[in-house]
Amino acid sequence: MTKTFRSVRTTAEIAELMAAETASDAFEQAFTETVDGFRMDYADEETGADMPIAAQAELATEMVIRTFFDLFRDTRLEPIADRIAWGIVHSFHKVADQLDGEADKAVRKIKELVHDADGSEIAMAELEEAQTLCHSLDEARDAIACMRDYAAATFSAETGRPWSPPRGSLVSSKRTASVVAATDFLAARRQRRIDAHAPQGPVVIFSGGQLWEDHELLTDRLDEIKARVPQMVLATTAQSKGCDAIAAAWAARTGTPLIAFTLNGKLGQRAGFARNEQLLGLRPVEAVVCEGSGLQSHLARLVRAKGVPAHFFRLADQRAAAA
Template sequence: MKNTVTNLSDLGAFYREQIEAPGFDAAFGEQNGMGQLSVHDEPMATEMPDPDAARGAMEMIIGTVFDLLRGTRMEEFGRDIAWGIVNSFHVTSQRIEKREDEAGKKLGDMARAFDPSEIYAVELEETQRICQTLMDCREAMEAMRDYAGEIFRVETGRPFSTARGSRASSGLTASQIDARDFLAARASKRREQFAPTGPVVIFSGGTDWYDHELLWKALDETHARVPHMVLATTAQNKGCDQIAHAWAASRDVKTVRFTLNRALGKRAGFHRNEQLMNLKPVHAVVCEGSGIQANLLSRVQEAGVPHHAFAQRHQRTAA
């Protein structure tokens, strides 16, 4: 976004033209008439925030940061500030999820150890109410995070990515899942949001790359052939991977980010290539970068995996 808007109403209208959020309102639904967040709280008939007000708050909080600094010598720092705000919603949603998981575990333990006493019945009802309330709060927090993240994308051209760990989407945007969570989920059959099912397309390329249209075209062609694909990338924050992450966000394609295991030293990149190939990819997109990409392309070719391969010379001349 290049131009400064004259008022917050115009800012909100601009964002809503750019962002699709069909599930936003539903995330603020109330499953129970009474809410309770812990055993130390009394049940209360408080309501969830109004979704229109929540949407407007995200537009004001994130959008105002960009609009304030746009066209000034501080414009460069707007992205960092906005990222921190969006990430605070992410961190808070993770904390809520942890409490929800603890309440869910307690509820499961109680269900397996049935007791006909009235005390048991009261505690069971309370635990279920706490678990449900935390779930409602988490879903709303994730919805606000995702909407704020979409504003970040509109302003910067880049999808919001967490510094570490996964961002499993509430349904408004594509999930970005850390490889460690992905592999652990596959091994332990955890919830689908951390182990997305579907054919895997792997992607890797160098950081010195500017022709995004070339890569978007290749990814669109792949997506047309593999509509339920999961995109596994090498998790770099600039160049080819950044272009791929932006494409995935725009197409609502789940991504799994394979970061380097620095403890492996010089072997880290090659080990990551092994991890990618162990996913049994149905397609690969590999762009010229370093010897790591050359090694991955060689593995892809040896395995007979259909692929797009691009050299630096394939890029259009930069304007």
């Protein structure tokens, strides 16, 4: 989502902006009604109420994050503004995750009804009810996830750091038309989930040690790569400090999709090497490897063996650059 961030300080300014501004495409899409008879629980009455106005949702999301930075700025509480803002983003994240889980339960219910469908009017009514619930939950989840993503982008704009969560997604002739529609619905939802969790584009892999201070050396090179490969997807080894943290901040600032490859603890000492092999399995178009541990040396060897165009940086390079 590309957006120019502003500093909003008064309720009068907020009201004026809400009245005059239009929403970004992401909010317009996420806040569009997609189902009639909306309900988020079987016990709820269906409602035909509208979604919140997209432009107001966008401005309110930005305001709730920026308010604490503005309130605490130049005061003794300024150092904790980012903690408050992080928690707000995390609340959006938690609710989106909960809605996703509830929708998954609804999907399992649909599968059971599809399996047991006998073509009766009661069975078809139950199936349609389950589809409506699942569709409603997906709609709500998309809206909250959109707000989370924008809140995270606002957090990044204020702090210069990316926000991240605390822990890194058959038809037979006997079936009636309603059952076929349900299987189509499930397939569409499954594909949508796949698309959301599998960014498309040329992959650039990135890995480096945790002891790294020279941000510009790495971000300048990433800028050069993105200029050549504007649709790039960045895949990192997901460390919270040093090189990977610099790369993650760059990805957040430039709107570049980021895939963070965490370690599989079940693999023990081999986890890091298995992760390197996963990265190469993405068939990267370029690689950036910075000096760190033996894992970076291993990745560098794999990159060279595969003939991937690569950029290698040593610790000495940053000391020379910083001098």
